[in-house]
Amino acid sequence: MGKVGFGVKTLYKTAFQSSECPYCGSRETTLVERKHMILQLRKCGQCMLSFRFPKDELSENNSFYQNAYRESTVTDLPATSELPGHIKNNFRNVGRDLTDHLQTIKAIAPSGKLLDYGSSWGYCVHQFRDAGYDAYGFEISRTRVEYGRKMLQVELSHSVETFADASFDVIYSAHCLEHIPNPAIPLVQFARLLKPGGHLFIYVPNCGGAEARKLGVRWGPMIGEKHVLALTAEFFHNNLPNYGFENLCFASSPYASAPQRYELSALEGEELLVVGVRS
Numbered sequence: 097m098g099k100v101g102f103g104v105k106t107l108y109k110t111a112f113q114s115s116e117c118p119y120c121g122s123r124e125t126t127l128v129e130r131k132h133m134i135l136q137l138r139k140c141g142q143c144m145l146s147f148r149f150p151k152d153e154l155s156e157n158n159s160f161y162q163n164a165y166r167e168s169t170v171t172d173l174p175a176t177s178e179l180p181g182h183i184k185n186n187f188r189n190v191g192r193d194l195t196d197h198l199q200t201i202k203a204i205a206p207s208g209k210l211l212d213y214g215s216s217w218g219y220c221v222h223q224f225r226d227a228g229y230d231a232y233g234f235e236i237s238r239t240r241v242e243y244g245r246k247m248l249q250v251e252l253s254h255s256v257e258t259f260a261d262a263s264f265d266v267i268y269s270a271h272c273l274e275h276i277p278n279p280a281i282p283l284v285q286f287a288r289l290l291k292p293g294g295h296l297f298i299y300v301p302n303c304g305g306a307e308a309r310k311l312g313v314r315w316g317p318m319i320g321e322k323h324v325l326a327l328t329a330e331f332f333h334n335n336l337p338n339y340g341f342e343n344l345c346f347a348s349s350p351y352a353s354a355p356q357r358y359e360l361s362a363l364e365g366e367e368l369l370v371v372g373v374r375s
């Protein structure tokens with residue numbers, strides 16, 4: 097959506113929307129900081145979620161990722177002739193080079209059936225498959241799913257409901273949750289899809305880290321049109337146990353040491369990793 101369209105919609109919603117927490121429903125939310133006058137970063141005093149106000153409805157979030165986001169998707173998707181070069185470079189310039197993440201994940205959960213939740217066109221699924229996992233991807237955009245299936249021959253689905261209960265050993269979700277208006281939606285699915293003892297790996301911008309604290313909403317990844325949540329280790333520490341996750345561990349980039357318990361972790365880097373075990 098253009099800047100003007102987003103601004104008009106934002107002003108309209110500010111006038112009519114309640115500022116209660118999009119996750120736990122508490123009315124006890126406080127204004128942390130404003131961005132560009134019209135956006136607010138708010139924090140819930142009950143569940144500790146920080147979120148953008150005004151909020152997105154789920155329906156408009158879905159249509160955004162099918163339509164508005166699709167325009168850039170089509171131009172972003174590599175041409176057939178470029179693809180072999182990107183595969184060779186671990187998709188460094190068009191997606192995500194998984195080398196760093198794989199090192200951590202392999203050390204904790206070295207094999208099994210893996211789901212990439214929010215997989216885009218499958219550049220990580222492709223790398224997980226090469227690393228020996230039985231890898232699948234869930235992606236809301238049909239355009240990206242079709243591209244990945246055809247061009248990378250990876251297993252992608254645009255409906256998470258197609259995957260059976262307790263069918264995965266590992267769930268990986270990188271830079272996805274901050275786009276979803278209500279974190280309960282992915283967390284319920286993670287709990288449903290993982291086998292007991294299965295591992296969850298969540299990577300998000302670290303909105304509790306040093307840069308985030310120094311710059312506030314001026315830190316790019318914090319909140320905006322696409323990022324509707326500002327996620328922190330504090331939020332996951334408080335809420336993941338409610339979904340049947342235990343032994344929570346945390347780390348932040350550049351991942352010099354293995355993930356540690358919340359109380360022991362420094363977590364000042366720009367990317368946050370949360371690891372949980374399904375009980």
Ligand SMILES: [Zn+2]
Nearest residue numbers: 117120140143
């Ligand atoms: Zn809340």
